[in-house]
C-alpha cells in the first residue's frame with residue numbers, strides 16, 4: 001500500500017488480535033542472566049521465589065525457551081475492552097517538522113489507567129486469582145502501575161495494597177483517588193508500617209522516597225501476610241512477556257498496511273514497554289531475518305543504560321529482593337526531586353540489558369526541558385497530551401526525523417507512545433511557567449551509587 005494512501009489510524013480488527021505472547025528470550029543466544037539469591041549468589045529456584053511471586057508467573061519468569069505462550073481467554077477478553085490499540089500515522093507532526101520521514105505511534109493510553117501497564121497488570125492479577133490468593137502488594141512511582149493494578153484487581157476481586165513513592169503520593173492526589181476508587185489501599189513510601197520503611201526513614205530523614213524503597217516495603221508486606229504475593233509492573237522477564245502484545249499488534253498492523261519500520265523508539269524506565277514493543281522485531285533481528293534500529297530513551301537525570309554499570313545489583317534499596325544482572329546506577333540511587341518525567345528506576349530489565357550489551361540496540365539520554373518541548377509540539381500537532389515518560393521517545397523520534405530532513409532520507413519511525421499526561425500537569429505547569437530545570441548528575445554523583453553495587457563476579 002502506498003504510504004500516502006494510508007488511513008490515519010491503522011486499526012486491527014478484534015479478530016486479528018494476537019492470541020499468544022512472544023518470549024524474545026527464546027531467540028536470544030546469550031540469555032539474560034538469572035535472578036540470584038543475595039546470600040548464596042546462586043540462581044533462584046522456583047521454590048525460593050514462591051513466597052514472593054505467584055507460581056505461574058515464576059514459571060514465565062524462568063522460561064527462556066518457549067517462544068509463544070498462550071494468552072488465557074479471560075485475559076484476552078479483558079484486553080478486548082481496550083485493545084487492539086491503534087497505530088497512528090503522525091501526519092500532522094510530519095508536516096510540522098517538514099520531514100521526509102514517516103512517523104507512526106502506537107498509543108497505549110486509551111484506558112482509564114492511561115498507560116500500557118494494564119497489559120501486565122491484568123495478567124498478573126489473573127494468575128494470582130487462579131492460584132486462590134487473597135491479594136497482591138506492589139509499589140508505584142508516578143502512579144500508573146498502581147492504577148493499572150487496582151483496575152485489574154477490581155476486575156478479579158483481589159485485595160490490592162499499593163506503596164506509592166511519597167513525592168508522587170503528595171503531588172498526585174488524583175492518581176491516589178483513582179486507585180482508591182478501584183478499591184486499592186494506598187500508603188506513602190517510605191512508611192512507618194514496615195521494618196524496611198522505618199529503617200530507610202531513619203537513614204534518610206525527610207526522604208521523598210524512591211521506587212527502590214517502595215519495592216522493599218511491598219515485598220516485606222507480601223512475604224509476611226498469608227495469601228498475598230508481590231507483583232511488579234516492570235523490569236521482570238514476565239512483564240516484558242505480557243507487554244509483547246504491543247509489539248505483536250504493531251507488527252501485524254505493519255504487515256497489514258505494508259509498513260517497514262527502520263527505527264523503533266521507546267522510553268525506558270524498567271524496560272517493559274520498550275521490551276514489549278520491540279520484541280517480535282528484535283526476534284527477527286536475532287534470527288537474522290531483518291534489521292531494525294532500536295533506540296531506548298532515558299532521562300539524563302537517571303541514565304541507567306548510557307552511564308550505568310552492567311553488573312549484578314539489588315533490585316530495591318532495602319535489599320530484600322533478589323539480585324539481577326542489569327545496567328544499574330546502584331540500588332541506593334535516588335533521582336533528583338526536580339526530575340518530573342518518571343522513568344526513575346535505578347536499574348533496567350535484564351533482557352534489554354543483555355541485548356544492549358550485545359549491541360542489538362542503542363540508548364540515548366535526554367534532558368527534561370527538551371522532552372517537554374517535544375511533548376508540547378506533539379500535543380499541538382497530534383492532539384494527544386503525552387505522558388512525560390512517552391515524551392522521551394517523542395523527543396528522539398523528532399530528532400531522528402529532523403536528521404532525515406537534512407539527509408533527505410525517507411525513514412520510517414515507530415514511536416511507543418505509552419500513555420497520557422493528564423496526571424502530570426504539575427510537571428507541565430513547571431514547563432509552561434519556565435521554571436523547569438535540567439539536572440545531569442556528575443560522574444562523582446554517580447560514583448556514590450556505583451560504590452554500593454555489590455561485588456559479584458559473574
Ligand SMILES: *Cc1c(COP(=O)(O)O)cnc(C)c1O
Nearest residue numbers: 144234269270271272273389419
Ligand atoms: C511506567 C511507564 C513507563 C516506563 O516503564 P517501562 O517499564 O520502562 O515501560 C513509560 N511510560 C508510561 C506512561 C509509564 O506509565
